[in-house]
Structure formats: C-alpha cells, structure tokens
Amino acid sequence: MKAQNFLLLAAAATLTIVGAARADDAPAAAPAGPMALSTPAMSASLSSNADPISADVGFLGKIYFSGQLTGLGTWQNNAVPGNNDKTKADLSNAQIEIQKTDGLVQFYIQAGTYTFPSLGAAYVSSGRLTDETYKIVPVAYLKIAPTAEFNIEIGKLPTLIGAEYTFTFENLNIERGLLWNQETAVSRGVQANYAKGPLTVSVSWNDGFYSNHYNTGSALVSYVISPADTVAFVASGAFSKVSTSRFVTPVAQNNGTIWNVIWTHTAGAWVINPYLQYTTTPKITSFGLPSSASTFGGAVLAKYTVSPTVNIAGRVEYIGSSGSQVALLYGPKSSAWSLTLTPTWQVKTLFIRGELSYTKLDSMGAGAGFGKFGNKTDQARAMIETGVLF
Secondary structure (H helix, E strand, O other), rough: OOHHHHHOOOOOOOOOOOOOOOOOOOOOOHHHOOOOOOOOOEEEOOOOOOOOOOEEEEOEEEEEEEEEEEEEEEOOOOOOOOOOOOOOOOOOOOEEEEEOOOEEEEEEEEEEEOOOOOOOOOOOOHHHHHHHOOOOOHHHHHHHHOOOOOEEEEEEEEEEOOOOOOHHEEEEEOOOOOOOHHOEEEEEEEEEEEEEEEEEEEEEOOOOOOOOOOEEHHHHHHHEOOOOOOEEEEEEEEOOOOOOEEEEEHHHHOOOOEEEEEEEEOOOOEEEEEEEEEEOOOEEEHEOOOOOOOEEEEEEEEEEEEEEEEEEEEEEEEEEEEEEOOOOOOOOEEEEEEEEEEEEEEEEEEEEEEEEEEEEEEOOOOOOOOOOOEEEEEEEEEEEEEEEEE
C-alpha cells in the first residue's frame, strides 16, 4: 500500500495543541499560583518550573526563559558490540528554552547539549549525539496564531509520533523504549494545529527522519472522551523515495510509514498509557532494501504518585519484525521485550531518580544481539539521573 492511502485521520491523546498522547497528558485543576509553561512538553514523572523567568522585551512583549541542567550515570552488562563501556557518566541535558507564548506572532527556541539513551541500543555521549543528530538547537519554530483555536508552526518541530517524547527530562523513564527506536524525534517542516473542545487536530508536512527532503506527511487527531480518558490514532508516511542514510536518518524507516493507537487513562494516583505501533518499510533495491518489512509492537507506560514529592513509573513493551531481508530490530524476523522501573523524588526544581531496565531478545540474527560478539540475548541496565529544571 502507498503512504497516500495511510494518511487519513490520525489522532493523538493530547490536551495541548501540539503533541501525541503521552503519559500524564491529562486534565488538571487550575493552579492557584504561577503556571508552568506548556513547552517543552512534560509527560513525565518530573514537573517543570512553575514560575519560569520572564522579561518584557519592548515590542516583543513578555519573553519566558526556562532550562534543564542534568547528569546521569549508567551501568550495563552485555553491551552492544562496539560500545563496550560497562559504566559511564555523562551530562544528559544542558539546555535552555526561550519563548513567546501570546499574540499573533510567537516563537520557541530550545538550545544546548543533550542525550537520549534508549533500551537495547548503544549509549551515545551527549557531545557526540548532539553533533550527529539535531545540533545545538534541536527545536526552534515560528508560530503564527491568528485565533485561540488555530495556529501554524514553521521550523524544527517535535514529532507527532509515539507515546514518548525525546529528551530524558520530558518522560516517565530516563531511557526511551524499544518502540521509540522506530519513531521520528525531530523533523523540519510546517505544521497546522486546530483545537476546540475535546478535539485536537495537527497536520504536518516535513522531512521525516531529518532527511532534509520534504516528502513526509504526518497527522494526529485527539479526542477527550472523559476527564479520565483520551483516545488517539497517529500516522506518518513518506510520499516519495529518498536515499539519505546517516545516523539520524535510517534509510528504511525514512521511506516507510508509522502508525500508533494510543489511550491515556487517569484514575486517582494512577496514570496508565498503553499504545500500539505498526511500521512498514518498502522494497527499494537501489537503496539497499531488497524486500519490504514491518514491525508491530505494544507498550504500557504507567505512573503511580506516592506523595507530592515521590512517584514510581514503569514500562513494559514488546516488538517484533517481519520480512526476511530488511533488518529493523536485531536481524530479520527478530523480536524483543523489555521491563523498566523508574522511582523519582523531586522537590521544587531539584530531582533525583533511578532506573532499572531489562531487555530480552526472543529471536535475533547471527551476531545481531548483545555482548562483545553479538551472541547474548539479554541486557540489564541501572541508571541514575539528577539535576535541576529551572
């Protein structure tokens, strides 16, 4: 099937104008004091600063300043081949956001260094990852908002895809999951957003996996069923063939499609966020893709609030691939599952959280697993992250 047939209605469980349905995207009581900014999005066990720095800058009006300074340490066994560090310490975020949030013309700029560790993949240090992915300004866009319900964004935009955001401080868990490894993170393009009542719609024309070729359409529509529940369908697909292949632009996924069905439920101290994902990649022999392939997976993300300063988050997921010649996971027709547990303590802007994760390969190609020789079928990791969200 062609991508054109896929991009019908897509939805994401979100209560903001932009973004797919992530855990913690749920209605909240109006705060009595200062209110945190809605960007960067925080579907996480962490809370952003409720009283960010602001300044009146002449004709621009009020400008807001926020940021993150965080570091992490990690231990792992059975490292991915070529990434044999058993322990590592790194700066996970040193970022600042500058934004204007009202008026006809608005803007958002996020700048700094970062890393986004993901399960079952080699850890890449913040300096190298920043340079090989979205550079020192990963997200930046101009926003034209003629009405409260409708706006258009142009620039480097966060993806509409998936149930997890990109940066560590935004999410329930320190590491992104196995399903996230198949998704876009940041794309360059233009995006139109409409929100009214329980309905939110976003449609984007962009460069997919940051290919610099504008051939991809993405869309979402979200609907709030009740104060406790939202439902979502999300889709993205390439309309033409692009041969670009580099660290941040996998040629197979960049020419394929991604589909999500997402549900978010809140009940008392619980937030539960299950979702399904289906991806396809095409046969393009001239690009080194001798056959088509696909992945199908599901995950459940959850958070339990123990107290105003302590919560416990978790994630369980499974993903498998089909197709005998295109290796999307750990070799042709491979499959894997994972478990993650992340307790968090936060007081005002200071936080500390730990994480235990386990990834198991049920099937894999020769030499495509973990360990020095790629013949191990499991990997355990322990992480700790701490810092301030100012």
